[in-house]
Amino acid sequence: xxxxxxxxxxxxxxxxxxxxxxxxxxxxxxxxxxxxxxxxxxxxxxxxxxxxxxxxxxxxxxxxxxxxxxxxxxxxxxxxxxxxxxxxxxxxxxxxxxxxxxxxxxxxxxxxxxxxxxxxxxxxxxxxxxxxxxxxxxxxxxxxxxxxxxxxxxxxxxxxxxxxxxxxxxxxxxxxxxxxxxxxxxxxxxxxxxxxxxxxxxxxxxxxxxxxxxxxxxxxxxxxxxxxxxxxxxxxxxxxxxxxxxxxxxxxxxxxxxxxxxxxxxxxxxxxxxxxxxxxxxxxxxxxxxxxxxxxxxxxxxxxxxxxxxxxxxxxxxxxxxxxxxxxxxxxxxxxxxxxxxxxxxxxxxxxxxxxxxxxxxxxxxxxxxxxxxxxxxxxxxxxxxxxxxxxxxxxxxxxxxxxxxxxxxxxxxxxxxxxxxxxxxxxxxxxxxxxxxxxxxxxxxxxxxxxxxxxxxxxxxxxxxxxxxxxxxxxxxxxxxxxxxxxxxxxxxxxxxxxxxxxxxxxxxxxxxxxxxxxxxxxxxxxxxxxxxxxxxxxxxxxxxxxxxxxxxxxxxxxxxxxxxxxxxxxxxxxxxxxxxxxxxxxxxxxxxxxxxxxxxxxxxxxxxxxxxxxxxxxxxxxxxxxxxxxxxxxxxxxxxxxxxxxxxxxxxxxxxxxxxxxxxxxxxxxxxxxxxxxxxxxxxxxxxxxxxxxxxxxxxxxxxxxxxxxxxxxxxxx
Amino acid sequence: xxxxxxxxxxxxxxxxxxxxxxxxxxxxxxxxxxxxxxxxxxxxxxxxxxxxxxxxxxxxxxxxxxxxxxxxxxxxxxxxxxxxxxxxxxxxxxxxxxxxxxxxxxxxxxxxxxxxxxxxxxxxxxxxxxxxxxxxxxxxxxxxxxxxxxxxxxxxxxxxxxxxxxxxxxxxxxxx
Amino acid sequence: xxxxxxxxxxxxxxxxxxxxxxxxxxxxxxxxxxxxxxxxxxxxxxxxxxxxxxxxxxxxxxxxxxxxxxxxxxxxxxxxxxxxxxxxxxxxxxxxxxxx
Numbered sequence: 001x002x003x004x005x006x007x008x009x010x011x012x013x014x015x016x017x018x019x020x021x022x023x024x025x026x027x028x029x030x031x032x033x034x035x036x037x038x039x040x041x042x043x044x045x046x047x048x049x050x051x052x053x054x055x056x057x058x059x060x061x062x063x064x065x066x067x068x069x070x071x072x073x074x075x076x077x078x079x080x081x082x083x084x085x086x087x088x089x090x091x092x093x094x095x096x097x098x099x100x101x102x103x104x105x106x107x108x109x110x111x112x113x114x115x116x117x118x119x120x121x122x123x124x125x126x127x128x129x130x131x132x133x134x135x136x137x138x139x140x141x142x143x144x145x146x147x148x149x150x151x152x153x154x155x156x157x158x159x160x161x162x163x164x165x166x167x168x169x170x171x172x173x174x175x176x177x178x179x180x181x182x183x184x185x186x187x188x189x190x191x192x193x194x195x196x197x198x199x200x201x202x203x204x205x206x207x208x209x210x211x212x213x214x215x216x217x218x219x220x221x222x223x224x225x226x227x228x229x230x231x232x233x234x235x236x237x238x239x240x241x242x243x244x245x246x247x248x249x250x251x252x253x254x255x256x257x258x259x260x261x262x263x264x265x266x267x268x269x270x271x272x273x274x275x276x277x278x279x280x281x282x283x284x285x286x287x288x289x290x291x292x293x294x295x296x297x298x299x300x301x302x303x304x305x306x307x308x309x310x311x312x313x314x315x316x317x318x319x320x321x322x323x324x325x326x327x328x329x330x331x332x333x334x335x336x337x338x339x340x341x342x343x344x345x346x347x348x349x350x351x352x353x354x355x356x357x358x359x360x361x362x363x364x365x366x367x368x369x370x371x372x373x374x375x376x377x378x379x380x381x382x383x384x385x386x387x388x389x390x391x392x393x394x395x396x397x398x399x400x401x402x403x404x405x406x407x408x409x410x411x412x413x414x415x416x417x418x419x420x421x422x423x424x425x426x427x428x429x430x431x432x433x434x435x436x437x438x439x440x441x442x443x444x445x446x447x448x449x450x451x452x453x454x455x456x457x458x459x460x461x462x463x464x465x466x467x468x469x470x471x472x473x474x475x476x477x478x479x480x481x482x483x484x485x486x487x488x489x490x491x492x493x494x495x496x497x498x499x500x501x502x503x504x505x506x507x508x509x510x511x512x513x514x515x516x517x518x519x520x521x522x523x524x525x526x527x528x529x530x531x532x533x534x535x536x537x538x539x540x541x542x543x544x545x546x547x548x549x550x551x552x553x554x555x556x557x558x559x560x561x562x563x564x565x566x567x568x569x570x571x572x573x574x575x576x577x578x579x580x581x582x583x584x585x586x587x588x589x590x591x592x593x594x595x596x597x598x599x600x601x602x603x604x605x606x607x608x609x610x611x612x613x614x615x616x617x618x619x620x621x622x623x624x625x626x627x628x629x630x631x632x633x634x635x636x637x638x639x640x641x642x643x644x645x646x647x648x649x650x651x652x653x654x655x656x657x658x659x660x661x662x663x664x665x666x667x668x669x670x671x672x673x674x675x676x677x678x679x680x681x682x683x684x685x686x687x688x689x690x691x692x693x694x695x696x697x698x699x700x701x702x703x704x705x706x707x708x709x710x711x712x713x714x715x716x717x718x719x720x
Numbered sequence: 721x722x723x724x725x726x727x728x729x730x731x732x733x734x735x736x737x738x739x740x741x742x743x744x745x746x747x748x749x750x751x752x753x754x755x756x757x758x759x760x761x762x763x764x765x766x767x768x769x770x771x772x773x774x775x776x777x778x779x780x781x782x783x784x785x786x787x788x789x790x791x792x793x794x795x796x797x798x799x800x801x802x803x804x805x806x807x808x809x810x811x812x813x814x815x816x817x818x819x820x821x822x823x824x825x826x827x828x829x830x831x832x833x834x835x836x837x838x839x840x841x842x843x844x845x846x847x848x849x850x851x852x853x854x855x856x857x858x859x860x861x862x863x864x865x866x867x868x869x870x871x872x873x874x875x876x877x878x879x880x881x882x883x884x885x886x887x888x889x890x891x892x893x894x895x896x
Numbered sequence: 897x898x899x900x901x902x903x904x905x906x907x908x909x910x911x912x913x914x915x916x917x918x919x920x921x922x923x924x925x926x927x928x929x930x931x932x933x934x935x936x937x938x939x940x941x942x943x944x945x946x947x948x949x950x951x952x953x954x955x956x957x958x959x960x961x962x963x964x965x966x967x968x969x970x971x972x973x974x975x976x977x978x979x980x981x982x983x984x985x986x987x988x989x990x991x992x993x994x995x996x
Contacts (some may be wrong), residue, residue, distance in 0.1 A: 166756050678995025740917035748926045766947045790973045813919035817912050824908035856913045857952045864958045879967030886974030
């Protein structure tokens with residue numbers, strides 16, 4: 001099975017190809033959609049099964065690591081690029097980290113695919129949606145399973161492209177297209193950092209492969225006893241490693257929405273909800289964490305870069321949580337929650353506990369997908385309404401959806417024994433023990449963030465499910481101009497009539513979602529509840545041991561920085577559990593307490609008060625980040641482009657040179673055409689002038705160096 | 721000999737200058753004939769008897785007759801018709817010409833022929849340019865002259881055809 | 897005694913006179929004559945140097961130059977006749993179609 005691991009990557013790719021040409025195969029759009037709805041989740045779930053089959057084989061290997069060909073039939077050293085000493089292979093790296101991510105991508109991704117078949121059933125463009133979706137799965141798998149930086153970069157760019165395509169999936173609305181552009185452009189900044197980091201890696205280590213059989217891979221060299229070695233065997237300076245790591249982290253910032261490149265993620269909610277769940281919550285945005293974890297051997301030797309990662313992470317976590325407190329759009333709350341949780345993951349990486357970060361990636365994939373899909377179900381039930389101010393009282397109308405959202409909320413809030421609790425607690429514990437000092441500060445901010453997380457999540461629940469309904473009598477007016485999820489299936493009913501939509505969508509009643517949407521929620525709910533406790537508690541740190549072969553051991557830097565021997569933890573684990581639990585429950589309770597008093601409006605502050613309150617405005621406008629970027633980059637850039645680049649450089653200098661050259665030639669021609677008098681004798685005169693100059697030059701040379709003596713030709717036959 | 725040379729040389733240069741200076745083309749042609757004759761004598765003095773004969777027959781005879789014929793044909797008698805108008809052309813021509821001749825004379829002294837190889841005394845008869853000597857050399861298989869000689873014949877043929885084409889009246893000129 | 901230099905100086909003077917004639921005359925027929933004069937000057941050089949080195953090759957060149965000169969004169973005079981036919985003049989300054 002190991003040699004067939006390429007199937008994991010190829011199955012979604014084949015699905016992509018199939019969907020792409022399905023329009024040619026099926027003349028009937030309804031039949032096409034039915035087939036696509038089976039193929040798309042089918043290939044992803046099949047890839048999941050293959051991954052499950054490959055996993056035990058890899059874990060049975062002594063090194064827990066295998067390199068397999070990407071192109072079936074070729075070896076692992078089948079070159080993709082080969083130029084002199086530079087070689088990049090088509091190969092996949094199978095190790096616990098890549099397989100974990102492959103399981104998440106195909107598993108959670110498969111569930112979201114199933115969900116999407118229900119969610120997108122009425123969309124006439126459903127085949128296009130699944131084309132992108134399967135392509136995304138392919139690219140994401142390439143990203144996490146790549147054997148070298150460059151192949152990873154292909155996946156990295158590929159998921160960015162898919163993200164762009166899917167954010168602006170309903171491209172007829174200009175807002176969506178703009179959101180897609182924003183995501184793509186902001187990501188470019190990060191991608192440049194990644195590319196530069198990749199070049200730096202190559203220039204130092206002479207290869208882009210992570211591991212090679214002869215121990216010359218980047219991470220092989222980085223993991224050499226006594227510090228990283230470059231390609232020549234010399235030790236790599238800490239500064240070089242810091243530079244590499246910081247550049248790579250810039251890439252991670254872009255992809256994983258960290259300060260300062262986070263601004264695209266909230267706008268990315270413009271895509272269909274399954275996209276938000278799959279790409280902008282569960283998988284793609286964690287790519288940065290995966291990359292940092294993959295390069296953990298480099299990062300642990302660059303303490304400065306690690307500290308940067310940690311502080312950026314905690315700052316992002318805090319900022320995301322504060323903004324999440326005041327948002328009204330149900331998906332936006334979740335988007336800021338995602339930003340915040342990603343910050344946690346980087347905090348974990350920054351303090352050196354990469355496994356905790358990956359653990360949070362995993363649990364977050366479950367409960368955030370659950371929450372997004374649940375919110376999608378709510379939106380679906382509300383006929384496209386996303387504004388929580390027009391919801392309320394949905395618990396009685398859609399109780400199953402409520403239950404799912406309830407579980408997700410408590411999981412992310414860190415309610416004891418649920419998944420989020422375990423992973424977040426592990427991160428906070430690691431932050432407290434930060435090897436770079438200031439652990440208590442990180443811990444404090446982390447706790448505050450956790451408290452806010454619990455608060456805004458329960459605020460979401462109260463506004464949506466508990467308070468009085470703020471729509472009339474369960475009757476909904478189809479809501480088209482919502483900012484994001486314009487579920488424009490309704491407009492298309494006219495010509496897509498006869499579509500399969502079993503549920504009474506036209507009735508305008510709030511209703512439960514179809515089974516295809518609910519079943520994935522059930523599965524994710526079970527995982528959200530049970531995964532953490534099973535992996536972290538019952539099996540005694542199973543997860544950490546599982547990932548051990550892929551990440552750098554703590555001992556590398558902890559021993560270097562920890563002076564005291566036999567260091568005892570600042571607080572015992574049990575106390576940490578209790579504190580985390582208390583904070584989570586407190587956040588949940590505070591929200592419940594406050595909103596219980598505002599059952600009627602579901603809002604703590606009246607609208608007029610909101611407009612006056614500077615703190616509220618500050619948070620509601622996302623700390624003015626967008627305004628700041630607008631001011632700095634858009635206005636300055638616009639001014640630069642208009643005044644400097646266009647008017648000065650292009651119109652002035654570039655055109656000036658071109659026109660100037662042409663004008664100069666014309667002027668010269670006007671002057672020098674006088675030479676062509678048409679009088680033959682003038683020409684003859686000039687010829688003579690040339691002859692005089694030539695002969696004069698020749699004589700001048702002769703006067704310095706006499707010509708060779710004239711020799712008689714031996715064969716010259718005179719008549720004598 | 722030296723006296724003969726000087727007389728001839730002065731005649732030759734004087735005739736050539738007169739050829740340039742005079743305004744009447746017929747006189748120019750006649751002055752040129754004098755120059756050619758002088759050059760022919762120089763050829764004899766340089767033991768190129770055959771060339772001297774050819775010079776007189778071809779140049780002074782055939783070519784100059786052709787010139788005169790064309791002058792008569794075109795009836796360019798009026799000497800004032802082509803008088804120079806005031807331009808800088810003659811001035812520049814004089815300056816450059818002077819510079820040119822000075823340089824040519826300078827090159828003579830630079831090369832210093834006599835040091836390379838002394839000339840045979842002119843009193844000594846050297847059988848260089850007799851018809852026999854020229855002919856043997858021209859058709860000597862060891863010498864490279866045979867092919868150019870044949871090509872020259874073609875050149876002359878082409879020149880004849882060209883001259884005929886150039887000078888003949890166009891057909892439409894005939895039929896008014 | 898007459899040295900080779902004598903001939904070379906003479907031919908240089910003749911050549912220059914011919915050159916100046918080409919430059920100042922406006923009658924193409926006279927210009928042609930000046931060209932013939934230049935050719936003769938060059939021929940004289942060849943013969944003189946051939947004598948100097950005791951070689952007949954100098955005279956060979958002169959024979960070919962003579963043939964070329966004959967051909968040139970016949971064609972050139974043909975051209976002059978043709979120009980006269982079309983332009984009713986042979987003033988070389990009025991044949992200036994290649995003017996700017």
